[in-house]
Amino acid sequence: MSSVDHAWLATCPKGLEQLLAQELLALGAESTKETVAAVHFIGTRELAYRACLWSRLANRILMPLHGFRLDEEDQLYQECLDIPWEEHFSHEQTIAIDFIGTSRLVDNTMYGSQRVKDAVVDRIRREEGERPNVDTKNPDIRIQVRQHKGQVTVSLDISGESLHRRGYRSGQGSAPIKENLAAALLMRCNWPEMMKNGAALLDPMCGSATLIIEGAMMAADIAPGLLRERFGFTDWKQHDQELWQSIFNEAEQRKVVGLDALELDIRGYDANPRVLEFATLNIEKAGLDEHIRLAHKPIDQFGKATADYGLLLTNPPYGERLGDVDGLKPIYQKLGSVLQKNFQGWKAAVFTGNVELGRETDLTPTKQYQLFNGTIPCKLLVFEDLSSRSAKIEERLNKPAPAQELTEGAKMVFNRLVKNQRKLNGWLNKTGVTCYRVYDADIPEYSVAVDIYEDSVHVQEYLPPNTIEDKIARERFAEVKQAVKEFAKDAPGHIHYKERRRQKGDSQYERFNEGPSDTITVYEGDAQFEANLSDYLDTGLFLDHRPVRRMVTELAKGKSLLNLFCYTAAVSVQAALGGAKSSLSIDMSNTYLDWAQRNYDLNHISAKNHHLLRADCLKWLETDGEQYDVIFLDPPTFSNSKKMDVVLDVQRDHGDLIRNSMAKLAPDGVLIFSNNFRKFKMDELVTRQFNAENITPQTLDMDFERNPRIHNVWRITRRSTFG
Known part of the structure; x- marks a missing residue:
């Protein structure tokens, strides 16, 4: 029986799916399939x-028994009645039903749980003559029923209570993180590889010691479930005790060997002596008291590194439940100062629900990971370079003059790049913006846009006017390349050069580059985006729309959003992360919608409330449908795609486009209309029909103030009378 393959489902906190899939494959799973907060495996x-x-990341391991589409309410009872429950437990055992999800037919989880319980009890009574009792707190058998999009899955929970409960936690601080989240943070920091090389582990604000206990358990090869008294399969009729005992005994032996070989320097500090008492109890219960050192040490007394190489990982308070944000800034500042001074050669990571506080460390994260602490969106900021960010900026400001071999034209462009960067540095440091425009045809003869994407540079040449000979245009672009290469000589990323030509039809969607792709993850506020710097004319993120995305996010909090001509859906991503109730994003390009889906996946945005639709926006607007609280309308300047029935010219067609969009707007809603046609003039009839306010000056961040015609943005609402 144990050698027969079966389909299983492992659940986990949102954001850990990829790590969990890798863990299951390492344990021997033949295949995995990730879904939101869960991984299917065979x-x-x-x-x-x-x-x-052994799973350090999973919450539960489920054995699916039956799945069906729920078309009638009574079907729930009948389908569950037909499951042979007597093969899994008897009437002498207690049960509990976990019912998850609602639908039109079953819109109450308590009612759904009751109907399933009735079916299970009736089945056992029919087969055995007596019924099992219900025990919601400590059942022998736990059954999970999940309904999603009309599909119902009934599973046996073989894990019992959540697997994050290792059994070593006796007490905790005010805002602990769960054990499996702590394990995920360590994995994201690459601790499993670092510990093999003898790295030290330190948490200067250790609280109840969860991070260092999980790190020590990994280093000592201790199975996270060894201390648990029971699992869900313990009272399962089909439980193979002999098989389980052999697996358990193997883990016990591995623990003995692992602890005997554990010689790493693992330490925890905290300013609260009461919390350290809990930490001590937890460490002792985990059997690690001979391998983890604790000390009462406030952050302002935290000093030198204990080893030449190691990982400092901590979860400081961030103002969500503890203290005040302003009062917490000195903690992050002190942490950053000590890291810069005493921990060169180490890797550091800070897990926080407030990225603004994270910036107080004066460090530049090498990587950022979006995770959740319960329902609170957080980020893990990983620092591999512990140099001061402000010192780097100062160094860049004092960059020596370019090498003499630069031409006079290249020197002019280089000097302008340095000057613009100097002006932007204070703003960049304050806002945390990492993707920005540093040059936009500032010298008319050198008509290019130079954008910074994290550590990479993206250069677009504008279409030269007909009055400029092709030879001269190429010579000038060569000088731009010289200047940019000198300007970015210390940047670790790549430099990409593109020539901007007038687009026809679908050519804007076609690949620009046939060589290897350079796709990176970039950050904007709480959002992550895929930026493709090599394959297409556009990168997937319009940098000039950064303030517009903030504006739409604020407008859409708790409301519905319609995003027309959505491109890679960056506006929808920001709105979803900012609390939008729902969104519909429409584009006719499969390339862009696939890209949008990858952005959704990066930010763990559920398709339940945030939908992507492939359609011609012009035709879709003519259909009847629901209304939206906020509409973002950003059509292309010109499009004659083969997929469209008509040619779109934004200057000629924007009036009808706005009117058709306003028909989809809720009575008190707001439409944000944007375009990048430099000679744009608003249709006079639109200004008479609606309240139409040109808000372009409010939508230009500092890096685009030099080019106020980069786009046009209008805020449009209904008016009570025709103006």
């Missing part, structure tokens, strides 16, 4: 037992 019962004992 394997034997032995694998399922091992996952319960």
Whole structure:
């Protein structure tokens, strides 16, 4: 029986799906499929037992028994009645039903749980003559029923209570993180590889010691489930005790060997002596008291590194539940100062729900990961370079003059790049913006746009006018390349050069580059985006729309959003992360919608409330449908795509486009209309029909103030009378 493959489902906190899939494959799963907060996998019962004992990331391991589409309410009872429950438990055992999700037919989880319980009890009574009792707190058998998009899945929970409960936690501080989240943070920091090389582990604000306990358990090869008294499969009729005992005994032996070999320097500090008492109890219960050192040490007394190489990982308070944000800034500043001074050669990571506080460390994160602490969106900021960010800026300001071999034209462009960068540095440091425009045809003869994307540079040449000979244009672009290469000589990323030509039809969607792709993840506020610097004329993120995205995000909090001509749906991503109730994003390009889906996946945005639709926006607007609280309308300047029935010219057609969009707007809604046609003039009839305010000056961040015609943005609402 144990050698027969079965389909299983492992659940986890949102954001850990990829790590969990990798972990299950390492445990022996034959295949995995990630979904939101869960991973499907195939394997034997032995694998399922091992996952319960060894998974550091999963919440539960479920054994799906039956799945069906719910078309009638009574069907829930009948389908669950037909499951052979007597093969899994008897009437002498207690049960609990976890019902998750609502639908039109079953819109109450308590009612759904009751109907399933009735079916299970009636089935056992029919087969055995007596019924099992319900125990919601400590059942022998736990059953999970999940309904999603009309599909119902009924599973046996073989893990019992959540696997994040290792069994070592006796007490905790005011804002602890769960054990499996702590393990995920360590994995994201690459601790499993670092510990093999003898790295030290330190948490200067350790609280109840969860991070350092999980790190020590990894280093000592201790199965996270060894201390648990029972699992969900313990009272399962099909439980193979002999198989389980062999797996458990193997883990016990590995623990003995691992602890004997554990010689790493693992330490925790905290300013609160009461919390350290809890930490001490937890460490002792985990059997790690001989391997973890604790000390009462406030952050302002935190000093030198204990080893030449290691990982400092901590979860400081961030103002969500503890203290005040302004009062917490000195903690982050002190942490950053000590890291810069005493921890060169180390890797550091800060897990926080407030990125603004993270910036107080004066460090530049090498990587950022979006995760959740319960329901609170947080980020893990990983620092591999512990140099002062402000010192780097100062160094760049004092960059020596360019090499003499630059031409006079290249020197002019280089000097302008340095000058513009100097002007932007204070703003960049204050806002945390990492993707910005540093040059936009400031010298008319050198008509290019130079954008910084994290550590990479993206250069677009504008279409030269007909009065400029092609030879001269090429010579000038060569000088631009000289200047940019000198300007970015210390940047670790790549430089990409593109020539901007007038687009026809679908050519804007076609690949620009046939060589290797340079796709990176960039950050804007709480959002992550995929930027493709090599393959297409556009990168996937319009930098000039940064303030517009902030504006739409604020407008859409708790409301519905319609995003027309959505491109890669960056506006929708920001709105979803900012609390939009729902969104619909429409574009006719499969290339862009696939890209948008990858952006959704990067930010763990559920398709339940935030939808992507492939359609011609012009035709879709003619259909009847629901209304939206906020509409973002950003059409191309000109499009004659083969997929469209008509040619779109924004100056000629924007009036009808706005009117058709306003028909989809809720009575008190707001439409934000944007375009990048430099000679744009608003249709006079639109200004008479609606309240139409030109808000372009409010939508220009400092890096685009030099080019106020980069786009046009209008705020449009209904008016009670025709003006």
